[in-house]
Amino acid sequence: MTNVTILFHVSIRAERREDLVDALSVVAALSGEEDLCLAYDIYTTDRSKTDLVVVQTWETREGYETHNRLGYVGALFDRFENDLLEPVRRTILCPASEIASL
Template structure:
């Protein structure tokens, strides 16, 4: 079974970029230590600093789903409530 690739785009509301960035950065080390996490890389758009993108690779969808229920994600959601303008998530499979 191929690995699961996740591309998650997060856009902060005006004036909330620093808050969202700080909260996203808190997720990196703890998520990288989770079972099934192969890569978990946070990016910030060079022209629109309010836009962040996680590029993730997981051993399986089941392990990613476990991650999505992790307590640290609930903490992130609480901390950024009202600070995120847009969130999109794409589940993908590497084809080449």
């Protein structure tokens, strides 16, 4: 199986977006120290002052799932839960030739 890429679409109150970007930057740095994390990038969009897209690439699905069980990941969600405009949307990507592996 090839790497797994996960997209997160986050809509947060505009006045809290920079705080979330700062917190995500810390999580990205910590994630980058994990053995199976290949990339962790944070993007803003040109269409909204409330939206962010987080793109994570992991060597394996198991590496991603292990990452999600770490305390700092849950703490991030807890900290900003009341500032979200809608639930975070997660999309797991893989090559079409490997669709059965999802």
